[in-house]
Amino acid sequence: MLERCITDVKLSKEEYTQLAPGLQARLFDLEQMLLEARIPTIFVFEGWAGTAKARTIATLTRRLDPRGFRVHSITPPRTYEQQYPWLYRFWLKIPSYGQMSFFDRSWYRELLAAYTTGGSRDEWRTHCEDAVIFERQLADDGALILKFWLHITKKQQARRFAKLLADPLNAWRVTEEDLWQHRHYKKVYLAVEEMLSRTDTAFAPWHIIPAADKRYARLTVLQIIVGALESRLGITASDREASLDDSGLALRRYYLDLRTPVVATPRAAPVDAGNSSTMTLQQAEPITTPVVVTPVAPLLRAASPLQRVDLSLRLDDDTYHRELKRLQARMYLLGLQVYHQKRPVVFVFEGWDAAGKGGAIQRLTAELDPRAYTVHAIAAPAGDDKARHYLYRFWRRLPPRGQFAIFDRSWYGRVLVERVEGFARPDEWRRAYAEINQFERQLVDFGAIIAKFWLHISPEEQLRRFEERQHVPYKAWKLTDEDWRNREKWPAYLEAADEMLLRTSTPYAPWTIVEAEDKKYARIKILRTAVEVLEAELGPVKLD
Amino acid sequence: MLERCITDVKLSKEEYTQLAPGLQARLFDLEQMLLEARIPTIFVFEGWAGTAKARTIATLTRRLDPRGFRVHSITPPRTYEQQYPWLYRFWLKIPSYGQMSFFDRSWYRELLAAYTTGGSRDEWRTHCEDAVIFERQLADDGALILKFWLHITKKQQARRFAKLLADPLNAWRVTEEDLWQHRHYKKVYLAVEEMLSRTDTAFAPWHIIPAADKRYARLTVLQIIVGALESRLGITASDREASLDDSGLALRRYYLDLRTPVVATPRAAPVDAGNSSTMTLQQAEPITTPVVVTPVAPLLRAASPLQRVDLSLRLDDDTYHRELKRLQARMYLLGLQVYHQKRPVVFVFEGWDAAGKGGAIQRLTAELDPRAYTVHAIAAPAGDDKARHYLYRFWRRLPPRGQFAIFDRSWYGRVLVERVEGFARPDEWRRAYAEINQFERQLVDFGAIIAKFWLHISPEEQLRRFEERQHVPYKAWKLTDEDWRNREKWPAYLEAADEMLLRTSTPYAPWTIVEAEDKKYARIKILRTAVEVLEAELGPVKLD
Structure with a gap:
């Protein structure tokens, strides 16, 4: 699932500032509706070191009522937690009906660690099954579960680490574990691929998010979550229109924009994925009739593999x-x-x-x-x-x-x-x-x-x-x-x-x-x- | 799941003759309704050699419209079938929407064979997963799937084989494979247990059927299938009453009987499971209010482990x-x-x-x-x-x-x-x-x-x-x-x-x-x- 991920997509500051506040406000509305509908939600954030998972979560929670959500930061299991089956500490953290929970790392941290440290294959498969069973049991009970993998290339990770290490105030953020991961990027990559394919289900799907550009990553996550919650709550486009008050003006504009397709145009050469290029979201010529798209579409399209295809290639x-x-x-x-x-x-x-x-x-x-x-x-x-x-x-x-x-x-x-x-x-x-x-x-x-x-x-x-x-x-x-x-x-x-x-x-x-x-x-x-x-x-x- | 199975339960000929025709007629009605509702159904029959699986299926199909169902008898894969992935030949046999299919042996035949012939454990687990995936994909598509394990003890199997082998007309029915299974009963038993536990799901559950007494086994299977179909078609007790015409008199009587609990009374000593005892279904004193039970209940109750508990045990x-x-x-x-x-x-x-x-x-x-x-x-x-x-x-x-x-x-x-x-x-x-x-x-x-x-x-x-x-x-x-x-x-x-x-x-x-x-x-x-x-x-x- 990682292979086709476009990793050099960017979002301008203006566009981010225009769209994010409206979606954050919308998330606050949805938080109240979830509470009323008693739907528990679980948002899992996994990804490469250096993708600022905690900051991404902060973007989501900024406007929320703190009583309605919990953020769980998952470290390796502590001694007392090792006294219990491995999922014990995650069961203890499941949200109550109507509550939102954000996991900064999760049970997948342990799955990845077990894969790369090379335990028994049989046991690893069982642990993958355990994770799917865990999520299925919660989903069957009504939970909405979304999982995000924040993705960057090895080069992007190197750049990120170099920047952090050069800054005395931030150097501490790069841990030994992070550096180990960087040295073994390929090995971890394969582990991630197999883990994603074993645990990607209709009731708890993975979303791969290009995360080199933080604005892009955060806005995309916001959109996916807002879209999924609206869909789960059965909110239609017209309900949404009706529910937007004046403070949602920017948001309304955003939803209106969706009526016509948005095409991302690379400013620089599109092919070399290593070469970062700034993208902007532009109005494309509507091809014919207006198209109904989900709110998630345009940003994903900016990271569209197909938009990047070099159609100038010819053969004599x-x-x-x-x-x-x-x-x-x-x-x-x-x-x-x-x-x-x-x-x-x-x-x-x-x-x-x-x-x-x-x-x-x-x-x-x-x-x-x-x-x-x-x-x-x-x-x-x-x-x-x-x-x-x-x-x-x-x-x-x-x-x-x-x-x-x-x-x-x-x-x-x-x-x-x-x-x-x-x-x-x-x-x-x-x-x-x-x-x-x-x-x-x-x-x-x-x-x-x-x-x-x-x-x-x-x-x-x-x-x-x-x-x-x-x-x-x-x-x-x-x-x-x-x-x-x-x-x-x-x-x-x-x-x-x-x-x-x-x-x-x-x-x-x-x-x-x-x-x-x-x-x-x-x-x-x-x-x-x-x-x-x-x-x-x-x-x-x-x-x- | 086998451990708690009561294996010596019996049903009298009178009771069988009284109940079976009504249920068979009912199955014919349901066949028509399934066709109309375009619900495909899959009934899997597995079990020990000597449990007369094919005859059990014949009991079910006797009154059905032959256009509405197919019976598939599954042998080990033939040479041409081995040219394809192992589930290929089962995919080719899935029922069309509205059709009933009966499998005399199934994909589980191959799972059991793979376990007992001792291939790679990793591969066996994958095959179990494959079977669950197969059933889930069909169930998600609307199929109703029921799986039956016809169960007898090693002793009962020995008796059955001895009887068949003594009869020149039937001796051929006992194959080399059957005798191998009998000699390795314990080994196969463990394989069955693990297979059942890995593949018992809410969307395709296993039913363990005591099969030493054929009448008991057949009537129980009839009841479970009729009950499951009615429940799937959303038929309530009152719908059922209304739909029964005169030919369904015995059946109506049967359903009415269910209003008061039925308790099985052993004629002989209840404890020694090896010692076969004849059971009859008797009206018990209603304890207080009428109880709503599914049509499946009374026969299952005859095979109730709890009805067999020896409550006379005392200690000085x-x-x-x-x-x-x-x-x-x-x-x-x-x-x-x-x-x-x-x-x-x-x-x-x-x-x-x-x-x-x-x-x-x-x-x-x-x-x-x-x-x-x-x-x-x-x-x-x-x-x-x-x-x-x-x-x-x-x-x-x-x-x-x-x-x-x-x-x-x-x-x-x-x-x-x-x-x-x-x-x-x-x-x-x-x-x-x-x-x-x-x-x-x-x-x-x-x-x-x-x-x-x-x-x-x-x-x-x-x-x-x-x-x-x-x-x-x-x-x-x-x-x-x-x-x-x-x-x-x-x-x-x-x-x-x-x-x-x-x-x-x-x-x-x-x-x-x-x-x-x-x-x-x-x-x-x-x-x-x-x-x-x-x-x-x-x-x-x-x-x-």
């Missing part, structure tokens, strides 16, 4: 044909290995209409033995598939050992088209992230090799391709009224795709975002990635 | 005092060991009002160092405890390492008083069995030693003790109006206690049922059990 004809030949030859050999080594292979293609999925699949499979692969074009479910769980139609299309299954659209429809078009209820598509991760984990456990591609183009390029399809007779069949309708919902699809990429990029089944504005570039990137993924699993093949 | 004064002295001395030494070995100890006391919990606890702790133990008398929750999850007040009362915590009533109130009095909703107390098992498993993982005692007396003895309390001035404070009210609900409490004993007797935290009609007998049995449990964990102590 010569390189394209040379590379195509070379990579297709390797694919041929790898196809034989897949068969000999009896590994099932699953390739998933998702992306915008007219992004070039079909053409890319054609180039990928051109030299494969036709008996070795099946391409499944996934449209709306029908017949048997429609009368069962949405995963049924993918389970039954799985490849056997030694075969490829290539999905032109896939189970991700649940969190894309079904989400945007309302074919799945919010609780259904929210649950689907975990279900999909479980599904893919089960495939990988069995020995499957998975690669997933998101083909990305700009709305302008899509329009150009649509028009071409309209005018070129043999391409006209590809263009339907539905394509035009989907196009109108571009911002909603963008939001859905971004959340999908973030939540379902796992160490065992990562996404590859493909810059597809140029078809040649896209096809070569896909072929190259496929070859790399297969070689990593099957061993390199030699071309004599 | 001499033995009592001699044993008391001896055991209390051992308890003293074991108390020192608890402290030295730093193990936390949890003793739970549940039972009828006036069953003698207080007196027993007094004898148990008489020679313990008073600093070593705390007795928690649990009444209705108040203050902080009332404003949080029901387990909170027990987490915070846990003993630290090296200490005893003795609970005079406990977390089991959730599935006893809170269930019977309606303080917990059905979904809450049903969920609580798994929550409690998880809770106790977490304690045992930490190193806790747990013993749980149910003190059992007859309603007559309770009345005698109540009256004594009324007349003996220094005991009068013990008797409240509530005690009299609870007494009126004896059958409902009995049903709740029976289900509790069945569902929460785990290998790591078994229940001890204490025959408490005679206080001296009860106290000695408790002390002796406590000594045995502690010695098993801490090693035997020597009295010099």
Whole structure:
């Protein structure tokens, strides 16, 4: 879940000052409503050292009634706490009905420590289960639980530590433990990935927050919490309008702004993630009709992996044909290995209409033995598939050992088209992230090799391709009224795709975002990635 | 979950013939309603070899419309099925919306095989998780899932096999695999216990069915399924009355019978479980007001562990005092060991009002160092405890390492008083069995030693003790109006206690049922059990 996190996003001071007070005031209102509704809430803050978790919590509590919340700062267990089962001290801190609780570190501190100090694997798994059981028991009892991972890169952490250590008044803040974590960043990173994937549930989801810019992190957390509380309390947009008094003017303006999509425009070059660039939130041209978005959207969009895709990438004809030949030859050999080594292979293609999925699949499979692969074009479910769980139609299309299954659209429809078009209820598509991760984990456990591609183009390029399809007779069949309708919902699809990429990029089944504005570039990137993924699993093949 | 299963219960042919046809007809009605409501249902039949699972399923399907259901007979995976992830073939068999599916063996067949053939423990746990994930995904999608374990003892299995093998027409039914299972009954038993406890969930619960008597097993399964379907379809008692036409006469009679409690009376000596005794369902004297019971109750009650308790057990004064002295001395030494070995100890006391919990606890702790133990008398929750999850007040009362915590009533109130009095909703107390098992498993993982005692007396003895309390001035404070009210609900409490004993007797935290009609007998049995449990964990102590 960390892999796709954009870490260099920033928020200007003006924008922060404009929005934060309104959300803080709103949180105060919600605190009262929670108390009345007797809903206990648990907000967990975990993250890398140097991400100012305590200060983030302070942003949230600033305007709250102190009687309504508790902040728990979790240290390693003290001697007397070690006399009890490990969750004992957290049970003692659960909020009463209607109370808010903020955890600055939590039970996950112990899970991470246990992983990195290398205890028994069996015991570690049990502890992960214990944490999920703990949260499920509380959620079943009515608690709202949100978990935040404040994320920075190793470089950003280095910069942060250097700044603190240079300041005599703050040097003490950097502990031995923090420095150990920095030296072992990669090791801890892997522990975090596995911990997040084992404990990310629909009833207590993780949110990954880019935290290099404090204003951005704090405002995003504020928005997510306000949004989740409003949704839990059943507050609709019109209720919200009605409830805002004069002091909520800025907030109202903020909510009104949401009616039109907001696009983050990088001021500097967008690609090098190490190179910090200042972002501002700008009004984008509304594409057509107004889009309904949750209050959470715009800032998340600023950290959108898709907004960062470099669509200028091109490939010249010569390189394209040379590379195509070379990579297709390797694919041929790898196809034989897949068969000999009896590994099932699953390739998933998702992306915008007219992004070039079909053409890319054609180039990928051109030299494969036709008996070795099946391409499944996934449209709306029908017949048997429609009368069962949405995963049924993918389970039954799985490849056997030694075969490829290539999905032109896939189970991700649940969190894309079904989400945007309302074919799945919010609780259904929210649950689907975990279900999909479980599904893919089960495939990988069995020995499957998975690669997933998101083909990305700009709305302008899509329009150009649509028009071409309209005018070129043999391409006209590809263009339907539905394509035009989907196009109108571009911002909603963008939001859905971004959340999908973030939540379902796992160490065992990562996404590859493909810059597809140029078809040649896209096809070569896909072929190259496929070859790399297969070689990593099957061993390199030699071309004599 | 198997330990407390009564295995020698029987049902007469007349009673079976009277009840089964009505329930089968009812199942046909429900089949139509499920189809209309588009609710898919999954019924899993697992159990020991020789329990006639297929014939049990035939009882269920006899009157059904064949278009509405499928029966799946699960063998070990075939070669082509091994080309896919292990759950693949089960995904392919999930029912469509509105369809019923019966599994004669299931994914649990593979789980059991994997356990007993001794693969990697890590992999086995993952497979258990996979099964739970599979069921959760289907349940979240609206499926109703019930799982049955048909249970017989090793002796009963031997008898069954002998009978089959003696018959040339049926000898082929006993396979090599069956005989292997019989030779390794104990090993498989432990595998089943762990498998059940890892996969028993509120959304796909296990039901343990005594299966030595086929009529009893089949009628019980029929009842459980009919009850669960009616409850899922939101059918109330009055709807049911209205929907029964003339052909349902026997059934109507059956439902009417339920208004008064039914008590199973053993014809032979009740104690020796190996010695099969014929049971009949008889009308018991209604205790006071009519009791609302689910259609499932009376047959389960026939297999009630509590109906079998031998309340004639007595102890003479001499033995009592001699044993008391001896055991209390051992308890003293074991108390020192608890402290030295730093193990936390949890003793739970549940039972009828006036069953003698207080007196027993007094004898148990008489020679313990008073600093070593705390007795928690649990009444209705108040203050902080009332404003949080029901387990909170027990987490915070846990003993630290090296200490005893003795609970005079406990977390089991959730599935006893809170269930019977309606303080917990059905979904809450049903969920609580798994929550409690998880809770106790977490304690045992930490190193806790747990013993749980149910003190059992007859309603007559309770009345005698109540009256004594009324007349003996220094005991009068013990008797409240509530005690009299609870007494009126004896059958409902009995049903709740029976289900509790069945569902929460785990290998790591078994229940001890204490025959408490005679206080001296009860106290000695408790002390002796406590000594045995502690010695098993801490090693035997020597009295010099």
